[in-house]
Amino acid sequence: MNIILLGPPGAGKGTQASRLEQQRGMVQLSTGDMLRAAVKAGSPVGLKAKAVMEAGELVSDAIVSGIIGERLDQLDGGGGAIFDGYPRTAPQADALDLLLSERGKTLDHVIELSVDEDALVDRITGRFTCAKCGEGYHDRYKQPATAGVCDVCAATEFKRRPDDNEETVRTRMAEYRAKTAPILPLYEARGLVSQVDGMADIDEVSRQIAAVLDRATQPA
Ligand code: AP5
DSSP states (O other): OOOOOOOSSSSSSSEEEEEHHHHHHEEEEEEEHHHHHHHTTTTTHHHHHHHHTTTOOOOOOOHHHHHHHHHHHHHHHOOOEEEEEESSHHHHHHHHHHHHHTTTTTOEEEEEEEEEEEHHHHHTTEEEETTTTEEETTTTTBBOOOTBBBBOOOOOOOETTTSSSHHHHHHHHHIIIIIIIIGGGHHHHHTOOEEEEETOHHHHHHHHHHHHHHHHHHHO
C-alpha cells in the first residue's frame, strides 16, 4: 500500500510515518529528511537546497521528484511507501502519479492531518532531537527523563533544525496554504482522502490512522 501523509509543517507527518514504518513494515520517504541529508553531505542537491530550506521556501519540483524517483527504485516490495512531505505542489502530484505508474505501482490513500496552525508554531519552535540517534523531544511536552541526557542512547548532544524559528515557520505555513493545500481537492476528486484529527494526542492520531488503513485494506 502506498500512501501520502499530508498536512502543514508540524502536523505530525514525520512522527506518524516513523510509527507506521515500525508497525506496518512500510517505508517512510521524507523529502525533508532526504534534503537535510544532502545539505549535510554537501552534495550538489544539498548546495542548491540549503538556502531555500533555511528561508522556509520550497525546493524545485525537479529536484524533489528526482530524489523520490531514485528512492522508489531502491524499494524492494514490502509494505509499501509512506510519502512524508511529498508531493507539495500540483506538478509534484503529477510527477508522483507518473513515477508510480512507471514502476507498476499505484497511490492507494491520502491521509490529511487536520490541525490548528497557531498550535503548530509552538510544536515546531519547541522541538529538538538527539544529535546521535535522532530521538525527538520538546521543550514543554517531552523533555529527556534526565536533563541533558537522551533517554534512548544516553548521548548528551541535541540539535534544532535551522528552519524551526518562528519567522521561517510562518513562511513554511504560507507555502503550504498557497502551494500544497490546493492539491487536496485533486485527490478528493479521486476518492483517496481521509481526514484525521492531527490535534489529538500522538497515540490517538496513530489509532485513527490505523483505523483508516485497516478499512482501506479490507476486501470490499
Ligand atoms: P519537511 O522536513 O518536510 O518539514 P515540514 O513539512 O515543514 O514538516 P515538519 O517536519 O516540520 O513537521 P511534521 O509534520 O513532520 O511534524 P513532526 O512529526 O516533526 O520540509 C522541510 C523543508 O524541506 C521545506 O520547508 C522545504 O524547503 C523542503 N522540502 C521538503 N519536501 C519538499 C518538497 N516535496 N518540495 C519542495 N521542498 C521540499 O511533529 C512536529 C512536532 O510536534 C514534534 O516535536 C512532535 O513530537 C510533535 N507532535 C507531533 N504530533 C503531535 C501531536 N499529535 N500532539 C502533540 N505533539 C505532536
